[in-house]
Amino acid sequence: MMVRKNLNPKLLTLPTRVMLALMVGSVLNTSPAFAADLPGSKEIIAKMIEAVGGAAAMRKVKNRVVKMDMDMDMGGMTAKIAAHFARPNSQHTSIEIAGMGTIEEGVSGGVAWANSMMTGPQIKEGSERAVALWGANMDGLLDWKSHFKKIECVGKETLDGVEYFKVVMTRDDGSALATYVNAKTYLPHRTDMKLSTAMGEFDMVTYSEDYRPVDGVLYSYKSRIEVMGQTRSIAITSIEHNVDMPKDVFNLPDDIKELVAKNKADKDKAGQSKAGQGKP
Numbered sequence: 001m002m003v004r005k006n007l008n009p010k011l012l013t014l015p016t017r018v019m020l021a022l023m024v025g026s027v028l029n030t031s032p033a034f035a036a037d038l039p040g041s042k043e044i045i046a047k048m049i050e051a052v053g054g055a056a057a058m059r060k061v062k063n064r065v066v067k068m069d070m071d072m073d074m075g076g077m078t079a080k081i082a083a084h085f086a087r088p089n090s091q092h093t094s095i096e097i098a099g100m101g102t103i104e105e106g107v108s109g110g111v112a113w114a115n116s117m118m119t120g121p122q123i124k125e126g127s128e129r130a131v132a133l134w135g136a137n138m139d140g141l142l143d144w145k146s147h148f149k150k151i152e153c154v155g156k157e158t159l160d161g162v163e164y165f166k167v168v169m170t171r172d173d174g175s176a177l178a179t180y181v182n183a184k185t186y187l188p189h190r191t192d193m194k195l196s197t198a199m200g201e202f203d204m205v206t207y208s209e210d211y212r213p214v215d216g217v218l219y220s221y222k223s224r225i226e227v228m229g230q231t232r233s234i235a236i237t238s239i240e241h242n243v244d245m246p247k248d249v250f251n252l253p254d255d256i257k258e259l260v261a262k263n264k265a266d267k268d269k270a271g272q273s274k275a276g277q278g279k280p
Contacts, residue, residue, distance in 0.1 A: 037156060044153045044167055044181070049141050051186035057216035058142060062087055065240045071233040072097070081234070090250040091136035106250065107136035113256045121255040123263060127175050127196040147171065156183065164189060187211055187218065195227075202227055214239045 039047065049055055063086040070079040077100070083093040089110075095103040101117040112124035112132035124132050134147045144151055148169045155166045157180065164180035177193035191206045204227045208220035219239055225232040252260070 038153045039165065041150070041152050044165065044186075045141055045144065045151055047186040048167075048181060048188070051218070052140075053213070053217040055142055058139065061138060061215065061217060061241045063242060063245060064138065065238075065243055065245070066236060067238045069235050069237060070095070073231045073233070084245060084249050085136065085138055086245065086250065087138055089133065089136045089138075091132075092249050104253070105132070106252070106256075107132050108250045108252055111252060111256070111260060112136075113252065113259075115253060115255065121253070121259055123256070123259050127171075127173075127194070130171055130173075130175070131193070131195065144169070159190065162189075188220075215241050217241075 049058070052058070063084070066081075066083045066085075068081040068083070070081055071077075072079060077097060079095050079097045081093065081095050083091065085091050090106075090108055092106040092108075093104065095105075097103065103114070103116040105114045106112075110133075112129045113122065114124060115121045130147065137143055137147065149172050151167060151169045153165050154168050157164055157166055159180060163183040165183055167179045167181050168176050169179065170176040175194070175196075177191055179188050179192075180190040181188055188208050190208070193204050193206075195202045195204050204225060206226075207224040208222075209224075210220060210222040211218045212221050213219075219236065221236045223234045225234070
């Protein structure tokens with residue numbers, strides 16, 4: 001398979017998780033806010049949940065199929081994306097890049113994985129795994145304690161003349177992402193995060209726009225992901241809820257199963273070696 005010479009291969013293999021709730025190039029102007037002006041943690045979480053449709057509407061969604069078009073900002077390269085989600089915490093995404101091939105990603109049984117024409121099969125670890133698990137959780141903020149140790153509103157800022165609350169979500173390992181939430185609608189507009197991958201650490205900024213309801217739940221139909229000086233533009237073409245899905249759509253591919261088994265064997269061997277070294 002040929003790769004165009006002017007492309008950065010890292011940009012082809014960076015994880016492209018579905019940015020449904022996280023999803024101009026504006027200059028950020030900070031306006032100080034007193035603590036009394038900021039909503040508390042419980043209030044900001046409750047209002048964000050209510051803004052996207054409320055807990056009852058969210059829990060009615062047992063599975064989801066999302067189809068998207070992506071402009072990769074790489075010499076006219078485009079991609080078709082099909083993403084499947086189901087409870088509990090299962091996800092599979094297929095990214096077909098025109099003229100290049102297919103990238104697959106998934107979460108199943110707590111295993112977050114990816115397989116691309118550039119890197120081959122991989123098991124995600126660290127913050128990359130954390131991002132994938134968060135994206136696969138259909139409850140989102142309803143189940144935030146499974147993914148973060150705290151969520152707090154830390155300030156109020158202005159982006160292009162619109163006021164936003166800055167909400168910081170901190171994981172157990174201390175890493176964090178910052179989401180800018182519209183101070184009137186409580187819908188997310190921008191999310192900043194640092195993504196650690198096998199290829200290095202990257203800053204990623206995601207913009208979410210054009211919210212529309214589907215069965216009482218709001219989704220961002222247009223988003224932009226900025227990473228490594230490139231912008232990926234994503235447009236949702238369809239969203240379906242509670243549909244019949246292939247029974248094997250979330251099954252781990254054979255090469256991923258082999259990696260899982262190998263990793264387990266390596267850990268067991270390392271554990272036995274360590275235990276043996278401790279004997280007198």
